[in-house]
Amino acid sequence: MIEVNRFMDRDYKNHFNRVSIPIVMLIALVVLVPFVVGVLYSFTAWRGSFFFKDQTVYGSPFQAFVGVSNYVAAFHDIQFLKSLENTVRFMLICCVCSNAVALLIASLINSLSCGSRFFRVVFVIPALFGGLATGVIWKFIFEVLMSRVLFGMVGVSPVMKFTYVTHGAMDFVYAMAIAEMWQMSGCLMIVYVACLHKIPRNLYEAAYMDGADKLSIFQCVTLPHMLPAIGGGVFISLTWAVRAFEENIALIDGQNSMRLLTLQIIEEPSRVLAPDYGKLQAQSIVFFALSALITMVLLGIVRRRGVDSYDDM
């Protein structure tokens, strides 16, 4: 009897703590430590393997502290500002368009009675290619199909605006957004289909019997249940678009005004012989602030307005 009581006393709280220590150390060492070091170095005059302040070389970061001048220099850099603007525009276009398309397709698929699995598989196929492959596929379409065959001078119907979209900075963001949307809508569609599937049918029956038309049904029955999923979808699309890198590499021809942020951060060291890593790290921290800001704002919105679906279960 005494042994049984001893077992029951030790409940399973803290039962998993010891086992989780290796994983915790892995995450802390690989993600947190470089991040903290990076934040620290962004306030110093870092040059990669040494620190360079006032014409002298230092070995330790604490002697080469320069305050916020790295951030000031980053925001005076024209290429960085241009890539920042490109990225923000790209993010917004991608998010709005891909979520709208994914919602439309998901609601269509959900209301089918047969053949929904076929369509689910077909629309997810673009998401199976990597970023580089997607970029090359759409580069082929933009350069060969649209520029020469369809819309070019000798094409079916010459519209100069649609030709060589990967060479002009104004249309380039839209071209990249199309390529990214092609990939993203598939993933978002899966999330929306799963969420739409969970809405109980008796709510629709009740709304129909109360005489609601389709728009009211969508607004009062579907939308409150979908708000967490829509928040999640917006979050996924924004974070994915902020980190877009591989389509960018594949689609541009080395033109500097069409880079997105990640490419800008990565290509920058190849410009000068002794790159200013302090400024680059400041740019990286700005990138993190941008993506973290979106996340926090969205999570705050979603948490306040979503329907908790656990109470119907």
Place this chain on the structure above:
Amino acid sequence: MICDGFWARFKRDVFKHVLLMGLACCVIFPVALVLFNAFRPRDQIEASPICIPKQWNFSGIFAVADQVGFWRATLITALITTICVGIIVLGAAVLACAMTWSEKNFAIPLKALVVAGALIPVQAVIFPMVNIADSFALRNVVGLITVYSAFATSVSAIVYYVFVRSFPGELFDAALLDGAGPIRMIFRVVFPRLRVVTAGLAAINALYIWNDFLLPFLFLDRPQPTTLMMGFYDYGISEGLPWQDVLNQLIVAVVPGALVFLIAYWSIDVAYHRHMGGNDLKCQYENG
């Protein structure tokens, strides 16, 4: 209007089927374009890219596969992917259990750590991370596996946590009475109930790691060892190749992964929708 027969439903659904078929064609059109044009002789690509090719020329693929080092790159990519996915699934399950069942002093810093690991993108820590990896001589496949595991485990842990926290506590009481340690609890109690979630997470993470280019670009030296996407970048994009070769390399780089993940996604889809209940209770209202 309640629960019509098959043909009544079919007539109502025809418009939706037509619309969805049109959209599906738009979505598959680029893929079909690449497939047709990769096997077309060189001069015809620019002349008529949309038509179905009259002669199918498959010799380009084998030449390209040799050039890229296809088998070796696939092997390395598969190795990295499987090891990473194994670490991610186990680690995320452990983290989720630790997040759910520990007292506040441990749970709150743990949750903060996991959220921070999920929020910090790879691009924000590139330079310090590569520096540190250099100083530990980890700028190779081992370092790549470590980095993938760390970044992906946090996100997966959050997904698992959402599911794990709705488990009934009596299961764990019973397991504890039977003398189960934490590892045995995870394998006997938690994982069997999370099969579909695990399959979905494994597929998503494997897809991400297989198709990723940024981290191998930073961590691996060229030319060997190299992953599939890196090989594609080196030989397919960097130089100004004619479209014939580029498209062949695209197919070589993409087809293995795409086929495997298509099959994986289809089977997970089948399992998930069987798990969630089929269409038999679904009355055929048109829901917006």
